[in-house]
Amino acid sequence: MSVISVANLSVVKRDRLLFENLNFAVEQGSLLYVKGQNGAGKTSMLRVLAGLIEADAGEVYFTLQNIKDCREHYHQHLVYFGHKLGINSSLSAVENLQYWCQQHEVVISVDTIFYTLAQLNLVGLEDIPVANLSAGQQRRVALARFWFKHNAKLWILDEPFTALDTQGIELITKQITTFLSGGGAVVMTSHQALCIDYPTDELTLEYRI
């Protein structure tokens, strides 16, 4: 049963047609890798999938229900990671993640947060304002949310690997593979060549002037 599916989706942005009549479905335990040049509309497509922006035409279905009707249910099972990290720079990493977990109704103890941040080798940087961290470290703080939301069925990642070092990329790919083998669905874009040893279907968006 498809986790997320799209029926003749088309998006126009600043009156430029990005793509039209897009149809695809992502089954449980499968990874969709969206490819395309800069400006091909990858980010807009992911934001439409997440329900952040409305498509000009076409529908997005989560487990065969239109996301407009089941928005709350859909967002309970979704984790989105975009260009904007979603962490406040004057709060500390722990405070940011605690706030995010309370938002997404994830019951979590502070030690699990510290433990996960240690895994992302952010030891000692947990309780200082995030502004003092480097870009890569801030990205890891934002990526820590993928370790918390266990009841998520769908992950949408928009270029998660930028500004990450090899060790960071390794950590994230391992987490993605465990999530996929656990029956989750992932839709992601990336600039680096995808080195996830997992069957992936690819979707290429042509660049239209």
Add this chain to the structure above:
Amino acid sequence: MVFDDINSFFDMGGYGLYVWLSFGSSALCLLVLWLDSFFSKRRLITHVLHEQIRQGRIKAAAEQSATAQQKTHGETI
């Protein structure tokens, strides 16, 4: 002593409210200013100490992961 007893001292010739309000508020403001400066100095010193502990934790974690890497590196050879 200009005033013959304590109550007339507090009464201040009928202007007690205003005199004691001004003296009280100035004493309070100076006190608050002094306390704020004093406690922020203490806060700075404790901040430095916390910083030491944090650096210690970071170094310990770095050594720990370094030894872990050597171990895995040792096994693969």
Add this chain to the structure above:
Amino acid sequence: MWKWLHPYAKTERTYHLCQRLLPWFSLLGLAVIILATVWGLAFAPTDYQQSEAYRIIYVHVPSAVLSKSLYSAMAIAAFIGLVWQVKTSFMAMIALAPIGATVTFVSLITGAAWGKPMWGTWWEWDARLTSQLILLFLFLGVISLYKAFEDKQQAGKAAGVMAIVGVINLPIIHYSVQWWNTLHQGATLMKLGKPSMPPEMLWPLLLSILGWALVSGAIFLLRMQNEILQRDIRRPWVVALANKSLALNKGK
């Protein structure tokens, strides 16, 4: 002349200088201010015109005088910082600003409290009170400008420029408010003037001005140390200092 100044540009020496001076200023200041207050409140003679209300002068005048001198001291520190690039003088400037703001605020409260028995209203747009109010805004402006910057170096310079702009405008503000006030002379019934004071009233006043100056000096030394610690938070001498004070506390 600058040879002497420059070693104190080195923050650690300034910190220890403040540490040495602090006990003197605080104890002496406390003693003088208590002595002057008791003298002014209890032993100075009753004023024939305002009976006891005039005793507020022993708090209002020192704070008013001090607020102006603190602002000029702040402006001088800013000037030295900007012209000779002396970092510690920016720290002195920002250490002075909150003290100046508090003292100006106190002069406003005491002025209003003194105005009530004399003019019948808690606030009167008298020339002196109005320029004190504007002085308070100048202080708060400098402080909020300093706080708006992340990088403290930049913040020092920007706040320094504003302090100098402020000090240049002080006389202009003072005379324009005087002129504005005489324009509407009807408003104030009686000038909040310093009556020509007999010596037994004058001495406690001078003493309380000295007391206020010493206490402000002590608070300034303390805040100066805070600024130095804040700036050199990563430096080894601060770490050593912190560990020493920790050991001291443990020892106690």
Add this chain to the structure above:
Amino acid sequence: MTALMAILKRDLALAYRQRAELMQPMLFFVLVISLFPLAVGPEPKTLQLIGPGVIWVAAILSSLLGLERLFRDDFQDGSLEQLMLSSTSLPAAALVKVLAHWLTSILPLIVLSPLLALFLHLSEPMYWALLKTLLLGTPLLSLIGAIAVGLTVGLNRGGVLLALLLLPVFIPLLIFATSAVGSASMQLQYHAQLAIIGAMFLFSLALAPFAIAYALRVSQT
């Protein structure tokens, strides 16, 4: 419910951390009001006449200053996106954010109002009328202001546009509030004006959250 409490707690903690920035609308409020005696002259009679109007216009302008901060940081660092993608309903979250903003930016103005009533020689009954109109009227400012902020949060130069959008909408509030304080100065009853302001407030309390939520969705690019 805990999610909404979490938003309130976070916003109050953030406001405490940026309290220097929070002081600025308050300073602006006191400064603007103390300009008027310098401009118009210190006679208590004239000051009392213009007092209510001056305080209310200054309150509206200072709240405009503070409104910008409502969604700006959350929009820029992406927390707003994550909030919209959480299962908490956006109108409720918007209402909580407006409440947090009202507590941190506009309540201090009301706390300062006795001092300013002193500056402008307002009489005792006038001050109580001013306080009541401020307490009832300023939440209205925040609610409707939040809609405009939601719409202009995406634009990077939203400041003046915000004032342009909001000032016309605040005119009825200004009229009824100043007339309430005016009739208090003549020892007349001003319940009618208060009732109208209260009605406007409840009306916006009911509808604004949905408008804010829609505005935030519209400004997502």
